[in-house]
Amino acid sequence: MPNYYNEQTKFYVSVDCAIFGYSDGILKLLIHKRPYDPGKGDWSLIGGFVEKDESIDDAAKRVLTEFTGLDKVYMRQLGAFGEVNRDPGERVISITYFALIDVAKYKKGKAQHTAEWVDMNLLPELIFDHDRMVSQSLKKIQSLIWEEPIAANLLPKLFTLTQLQRVYEVVLGKELDKRNYRRNVQEQGFLVKTNKIDKKTSKRGAALFQVNPLLAIENS
Amino acid sequence: MPNYYNEQTKFYVSVDCAIFGYSDGILKLLIHKRPYDPGKGDWSLIGGFVEKDESIDDAAKRVLTEFTGLDKVYMRQLGAFGEVNRDPGERVISITYFALIDVAKYKKGKAQHTAEWVDMNLLPELIFDHDRMVSQSLKKIQSLIWEEPIAANLLPKLFTLTQLQRVYEVVLGKELDKRNYRRNVQEQGFLVKTNKIDKKTSKRGAALFQVNPLLAIENS
DNA sequence: CCAAAAGTGTTATGGATACACCCATGA
DNA sequence: TCATGGGTGTATCCATAACACTTTTGG
Numbered sequence: 001m002p003n004y005y006n007e008q009t010k011f012y013v014s015v016d017c018a019i020f021g022y023s024d025g026i027l028k029l030l031i032h033k034r035p036y037d038p039g040k041g042d043w044s045l046i047g048g049f050v051e052k053d054e055s056i057d058d059a060a061k062r063v064l065t066e067f068t069g070l071d072k073v074y075m076r077q078l079g080a081f082g083e084v085n086r087d088p089g090e091r092v093i094s095i096t097y098f099a100l101i102d103v104a105k106y107k108k109g110k111a112q113h114t115a116e117w118v119d120m121n122l123l124p125e126l127i128f129d130h131d132r133m134v135s136q137s138l139k140k141i142q143s144l145i146w147e148e149p150i151a152a153n154l155l156p157k158l159f160t161l162t163q164l165q166r167v168y169e170v171v172l173g174k175e176l177d178k179r180n181y182r183r184n185v186q187e188q189g190f191l192v193k194t195n196k197i198d199k200k201t202s203k204r205g206a207a208l209f210q211v212n213p214l215l216a217i218e219n220s
Numbered sequence: 221m222p223n224y225y226n227e228q229t230k231f232y233v234s235v236d237c238a239i240f241g242y243s244d245g246i247l248k249l250l251i252h253k254r255p256y257d258p259g260k261g262d263w264s265l266i267g268g269f270v271e272k273d274e275s276i277d278d279a280a281k282r283v284l285t286e287f288t289g290l291d292k293v294y295m296r297q298l299g300a301f302g303e304v305n306r307d308p309g310e311r312v313i314s315i316t317y318f319a320l321i322d323v324a325k326y327k328k329g330k331a332q333h334t335a336e337w338v339d340m341n342l343l344p345e346l347i348f349d350h351d352r353m354v355s356q357s358l359k360k361i362q363s364l365i366w367e368e369p370i371a372a373n374l375l376p377k378l379f380t381l382t383q384l385q386r387v388y389e390v391v392l393g394k395e396l397d398k399r400n401y402r403r404n405v406q407e408q409g410f411l412v413k414t415n416k417i418d419k420k421t422s423k424r425g426a427a428l429f430q431v432n433p434l435l436a437i438e439n440s
Numbered sequence: 441c442c443a444a445a446a447g448t449g450t451t452a453t454g455g456a457t458a459c460a461c462c463c464a465t466g467a
Numbered sequence: 468t469c470a471t472g473g474g475t476g477t478a479t480c481c482a483t484a485a486c487a488c489t490t491t492t493g494g
Contacts, residue, residue, distance in 0.1 A: 049229070054304065090225045180484065182448085202491090381473085423471060
């Protein structure tokens with residue numbers, strides 16, 4: 001066979017990103033109104049097509065940067081979605097990623113008029129199989145949150161333990177015992193106490209922590 | 221934009237299957253000598269291209285059936301591998317699956333001359349990124365083995381608890397305490413004792429078990 | 441002076457681990 | 468009769484869960 005590849009079918013391949021954020025004590029998802037048919041105007045995850053000379057991971061990073069202005073963001077692949085008719089417009093195979101970002105750093109990029117942070121508890125129905133992508137992403141984040149220092153990606157660089165506790169609580173969907181949580185999270189060794197004090201959220205002031213810079217997870 | 225899709229690049233999409241089997245107390249992987257360039261003659265996972273009108277899951281099932289003669293096999297998606305030059309011949313995005321099958325049921329199919337069951341401990345180097353696919357698959361199987369009744373997929377329909385224990389041990393790579401293992405595996409509720417007795421492996425005879433038919437996991 | 445959040449240890453409980461002997465049978 | 472694998476229960480340990488009070492300070 002002279003060139004085996006040539007006989008094969010090619011496919012559009014997209015990346016869809018479930019971008020999670022946190023503000024006001026609420027877990028949010030960045031979604032936007034799809035600007036073209038099919039499904040024009042329907043809510044959709046942030047996505048885009050993989051381009052010729054970029055890896056799928058790079059495509060996901062590029063899309064995320066285009067839509068949020070951020071790079072070096074914590075992002076992981078969830079998996080591939082490849083039902084024949086998942087996109088009724090054309091056959092498109094989607095590789096799904098999830099990301100955790102600090103909403104405060106978010107800058108409107110592409111889709112600036114139609115992108116919104118939506119309360120995860122009030123999520124509208126999403127297009128195609130995007131609902132499944134979101135629920136599977138959240139499950140994976142829940143299973144990773146005690147394994148890797150990912151929760152802090154939803155907060156500014158410096159944060160108090162109480163702020164981080166709220167993040168754990170909204171991600172896991174349940175309240176945590178303050179003392180047990182503090183013991184657990186500190187035993188992990190992800191966090192280092194800075195000598196700075198946050199005076200905004202309490203009169204007494206709370207110690208500000210950051211993720212151990214040696215662990216800088218982010219991408220990769 | 222009249223048809224947004226048309227402006228996009230298309231890609232070859234393949235499925236690669238890490239097919240695990242078990243015999244003689246050893247965990248094995250089905251690999252074959254790649255029949256075409258690049259890498260002709262090198263060891264490779266079982267794989268094939270996704271075709272026009274099949275989902276990626278169906279493509280993986282088809283490839284598995286073509287190479288093993290088996291259907292209704294336990295198979296799960298691992299994830300997508302999409303480095304630009306992962307396949308030096310052409311840009312190919314691969315969706316990787318792993319499967320657990322009963323080696324005794326295996327029939328040589330496609331690649332009958334070059335496919336082999338190889339001891340996981342003596343695995344040769346595989347082509348491209350297939351080594352990573354295998355090690356990630358094994359990790360995922362290890363994390364699922366106590367969650368879902370997947371280990372029995374490596375055995376015939378009826379098996380003794382001791383046979384199943386060996387499967388757990390070779391998958392997890394460590395010895396298990398017989399009494400603890402038996403308590404755990406029976407508490408899961410996956411197994412039902414049949415009234416049949418296996419006399420082949422012991423003089424006394426051992427009760428034969430099967431997976432609760434209501435749980436028939438297989439594909440899906 | 442008091443409301444509001446920060447910070448801190450100990451006990452209780454339940455799941456996981458370690459461990460040893462009797463049973464049934466074919467050769 | 469004995470060698471071989473089958474089958475069974477309990478005590479210990481460790482990790483997780485439950486639980487309440489003192490501190491600090493801005494208003």
